[in-house]
Amino acid sequence: MMELDSLYQEVILDHYKHPLNKGLSEKYGVQVHHINPSCGDEITLNLSVEGGIIKSITWDGVGCSISQASVSIVSDLLLNKTLEQAASITNDFVELMHSKGTKEGDPAILEDAVALAGVSKFPARIKCALLGWMAFKDAAVRIKQLNESENRGSN
């Protein structure tokens, strides 16, 4: 049960049972929909950015505790970060997920997301943990493109 407990840490089960920012905001900068084709989990994520700073991440979806907890953590952790900071945190998290259990993650940067470190020992679950992060990454790219094309439009 040691291995299993390292996967299902209290923090994760808390996020799963009481997810943060679940329920889609009416207004948003971009909306993305991501699917985990291996298990059918789906999430929709709304992202709003003002002046390069993330103002809101809301989401809705169905999935396992790992995917739901992970997106709950993303939606809270990246709030009020710049897009650059968020990209750097995302990279750290992806690296942690691919560490096969050799890394613990820096709690100063990843906060609650370090509780997902145990996932890296279960290859079948890494995609679950990454679902929300990949949705965010996609949303961030799109919102940048949107802003660039709007800027070009106003010139």
Add this chain to the structure above:
Amino acid sequence: MSLDVAAIRKDFPIFNRTVRDGKKLIYLDSGATSQKPNSVIEAEGDFYRFHNAAVHRGAHQLAEEATDAYEGARAKVASFLGAREEEIVFTKGATESLNLIAYAMGNAPASSRFALTAKDRIVVTEMEHHANLIPWQQLAARTGAQLSWFEVLPNGRLDLNSINTVITENTKVVALTHQSNVLGTINPLDAIVARAHEVGAFVVLDACQSVPHMPIVVETLGVDFLVFSGHKAIGPTGVGVLWSSVLEDLPPFLFGGSMIENVTMESATWAPAPKRFEAGVPNMAQAVGLGAAIDYLNKVGMDKIHQHEKQLTKYFLERLQKVPTLKIIGPTDLELRGSCISFTVGQIHPHDLGQYLDSQGVAVRTGHHCAWPLTRKLGVPATTRASLYLYNQEEDCDLLVDAIVNAQKYFA
């Protein structure tokens, strides 16, 4: 007569190992792939060790032995299905078998009875595995033919009331599964085959979940094509079977060596079936391994295996249904029902349940089981599936149920 499961398990070396820190392996994922007996592992190894050569060509003893072994395997498959040897094509798997049929039909000249146009209709069902859905979606897209399907009722059975409006006069193919890999439903074929043949349509049967588990005589099914995979029938991976009584006029799908009759710089003509459909040096060792698998299944007896699974399914269904909040997804009666049992447990996501079961040594499959439209239709994003075979026993069910009850406490 019941099976001597203890003796059977001794033939499958994987049951000697433990999983997840010394737990006994409870393997309930044979619907995905079955475990292999020593005789199959040895037959595949022995082909490489003692007889390896390219079949049908070399002028030497090894080539002769390899050809005998490969063609011997074909004879075993034919006899297993009550078919003729020239009706058996070895493919690399059931997925390839189904793609072969779809592509061959797509390659058929307009004059051929296999040719499809925008006026034609292809019929599938909502309970198809992706492998028996997407090749037909794609064929429909390439030819402009219309794709239609039988719906699945909430009880996990096909809605056959609409048979005459689904299979219309211009239907060319009806492709369906013999047994659902999610629900365990066994589809009744008589009415579908009769209606299909009445309108001149071919019937393609995905028998991946039936051939390994029950005696099958192709002739009595009345279908035109039947496919199954070796690895779900205690055989090796990398070998599948396509049986058909109408191969003679079917154009080839893969082109190359071994499948030709005559070749010039400008053109080529085709060898008769089955060689027309086996381009290149085939998967000889795997076919030989499948032959050994069939020997093993015959030795145990398909009737006995079927009876054993039926009794075991009854036991599983009864015990599982007593678990609070557990819901069986699929028929709960044993009539026309195989040994794939899908279920949900309260609000516990199948991925989490599967992970917990794994920590107890219980191997199940979770997710949409490559039948996404079906799980969507049933309103469950995913299920947990226990699928049984000749080496499973009541104890496996007891341990599964214990583990589910503990999972409920863990995720409470």
